[in-house]
Amino acid sequence: MTDEPLRATISLRGVVFRPDERVLILKRTTDGGWELPGGRIDEGESVEVGVCREITEETSLDVTVDEPVYSLTWRNDDGHGRFAVYYRCEATEYDVSVSPEHDEFAWARLPAARSRLSDPQGTAVDRAWDGHEP
Structure with a gap:
């Protein structure tokens, strides 16, 4: 056990799938890196609402949020604590309009998504x- 607990900002991200086994990834404008859609939860906001809000803000998509599939903690380059939870999501539409945070998107097959x-x-x-259940 550590002497000091991690104090962390919480972020929620969606692993958004289409039925054709493609996952949505977004390219950040800041550094050109690829990421899953999501962001920080607001105070008093439920997890499902927060995940949906963040995905809609970044992509204009409405999604169905399923269960959490992965979580982790770390410290960023500035030493600030981070805690992320990833949720499986299903897209009900596929026409993406990215926010100014991103300049590109892709519905990538699984190996291509993983590599980016x-x-x-x-x-x-x-x-x-x-x-998933096929």
Whole structure:
């Protein structure tokens, strides 16, 4: 046990699937890296509402939020604590309009999505896919 607990900002991300086994990834405008849609939860906001709100803000999509599939903690480059929870989501539409935070999107097949994402986000994609029901 550590002497000091991690104080962390909480973020929620969606692993958004289409029925054709493609997952939504977004390219950040800040550094050109790829990520899953999501962001920080607001105070007093339910998890499902927060995940849906963040995905809608970043993509204009309405999604169905399923169960959490992965979570992790870390410290960023500035030493600030972070806690992320990834949820499996299903898209009900596929026409994406990205927010100014992103300049590109892709409905990628699983291997291509994994290769563009960070290791933790790739793990979230794998776990979300492993838990799906065809």
